[in-house]
Amino acid sequence: xxxxxxxxxxxxxxxxxxxxxxxxxxxxxxxxxxxxxxxxxxxxxxxxxxxxxxxxxxxxxxxxxxxxxxxxxxxxxxxxxxxxxxxxxxxxxxxxxxxxxxxxxxxxxxxxxxxxxxxxxxxxxxxxxxxxxxxxxxxxxxxxxxxxxxxxxxxxxxxxxxxxxxxxxxxxxxxxxxxxxxxxxxxxxxxxxxxxxxxxxxxxxxxxxxxxxxxxxxxxxxxxxxxxxxxxxxxxxxxxxxxxxxxxxxxxxxxxxxxxxxxxxxxxxxxx
Numbered sequence: 001x002x003x004x005x006x007x008x009x010x011x012x013x014x015x016x017x018x019x020x021x022x023x024x025x026x027x028x029x030x031x032x033x034x035x036x037x038x039x040x041x042x043x044x045x046x047x048x049x050x051x052x053x054x055x056x057x058x059x060x061x062x063x064x065x066x067x068x069x070x071x072x073x074x075x076x077x078x079x080x081x082x083x084x085x086x087x088x089x090x091x092x093x094x095x096x097x098x099x100x101x102x103x104x105x106x107x108x109x110x111x112x113x114x115x116x117x118x119x120x121x122x123x124x125x126x127x128x129x130x131x132x133x134x135x136x137x138x139x140x141x142x143x144x145x146x147x148x149x150x151x152x153x154x155x156x157x158x159x160x161x162x163x164x165x166x167x168x169x170x171x172x173x174x175x176x177x178x179x180x181x182x183x184x185x186x187x188x189x190x191x192x193x194x195x196x197x198x199x200x201x202x203x204x205x206x207x208x209x210x211x212x213x214x215x216x217x218x219x220x221x222x223x224x225x226x227x228x229x230x231x232x233x234x235x236x237x238x239x240x241x242x243x244x245x246x247x248x249x250x251x252x253x254x255x256x257x258x259x260x261x262x263x264x265x266x267x268x269x270x271x272x
Contacts, residue, residue, distance in 0.1 A: 069269065110233040112212045114249050114266035115221070117242075120209035124149070124160050126184045126197035129167070136167055138184060140197075161189040210239060210249055215271070 069077050121143050128139040140149045142160060149157050156163040166185035171178055182199040197203050207226060214220045214232045222230050229238045234256050240263070241250040251272055253262045264272040 110215060110235060111271045112214050112222070112232055112237060112251070113271040114251075114268055115211040115213050116268055117208040117244065117247055118211060119204045120207060120225075122195060122197070122203040122205050124157070124162060124186075124197070125203060126182065126199045128199065129169070129182050133169075138164065138167060140184075156189075162195075163187040163189065165194070208242075208244070210242060212237075212249075212251075 123143055124140045125143060126138065127141045127148070130137045130139075136153065138151055138153070140151070140157065141147070142149070147159075149159075151157060151164060153164050153167050163186060164184060165187050168183055170181045170183065172181060173179075184197045186195050186197060187193075188195050195203065210224045210226075212222050212224055214222070216232065220232075224230060224239050226239055226242065229236060231237070236254040238252045238254075239249065240252050242248065246267065248265050248267055250263065250265050253264070253272060255262070262272075266272055
């Protein structure tokens, strides 16, 4: 029986403590709220917000500068979203490009671009020999056509306008090794000069080869020489002159819609 009374006494004490803490918490909260409250002044009648218009901005239009050509030539132009068309030209054995935004061409806009100078090999080369001294049989190769000629000393190759006037084999010792060097001397009937050809070495002319490329579809690379005439569409071009330093070539263009020929000096990458 005493245990039941003890439980009730503990419950009553706990309840009184809880009620006391609640009263103290409420009173403290009210004090804090009263401390935070401030008297706000009444709103002013003349306190009206007025809109101030913004000062208009003076804007000047800006434009991107047109992209310029890259170092390989005038056709290598890289726009932001339209790069040039790049493809491999088998005739030229190199990659070429077409600027972006080029529409389909017709013959009125056909042109040629000066590409570069290259060392030009002499039109025939000595490729071999057979036989003994005094009875040598010589072999030459036509550089332009790839044809081979088998001939003897003193004969003339009419197709390439050369006469074989001398041939000998020179034995030379290099680093203790004895080797043989075959040399043929020919008469160039076009220039009247004697030319020495050595087997295994490419003989070059003093005049470089002038390489130009057309903008036809597909493009065409032309190996031109001084004074040579070639056609692009209805236009006729002639190589009038050139300079090696600086590299420039002068072309004369004749067009059916012009009474007088046009003349232009081109650096590598420029078109006409």
